[in-house]
Amino acid sequence: MRIGELAERTGAPARMLRYYEQHGLIAADRSPNGYRDFPEATVERVGQIRGLLDAGVPVKIIKQILPCLDGPGQIYFPVPDPEMLAQLAEQRDRMTRKAECVLKNRDAIAAYLDRVSGTTA
DNA sequence: ATTCTTACA
């Protein structure tokens, strides 16, 4: 499929999809006209990439664990590289801190909503 | 009409 359709189906702007391709996160064939031709599987792949990106994982890291991404949310290394494990551990800690922050704000918003609904409804 | 590349702020 072309970039426009992929953009619609993934919610990621065409510009970002080109960006992902530049960084080797996704691959595309080229039509005779020069247009990118993405495999069907790219839709799910972009979904995984966005999940990682939203979680705060830098493209640099995603690039390394991408070939190990399979089913939704599964990562595994047949041959663990000590350097990479250190990076992943650091990444895990950042994600933990971020998750705590997100939960805190979620609770704040939830509490506000409860108050308002009690006032309005 | 859609996409492509490049580049600056």
Next chain:
DNA sequence: TGTAAGTA
């Protein structure tokens, strides 16, 4: 990310 130019 918004934007613009000049193509195919």
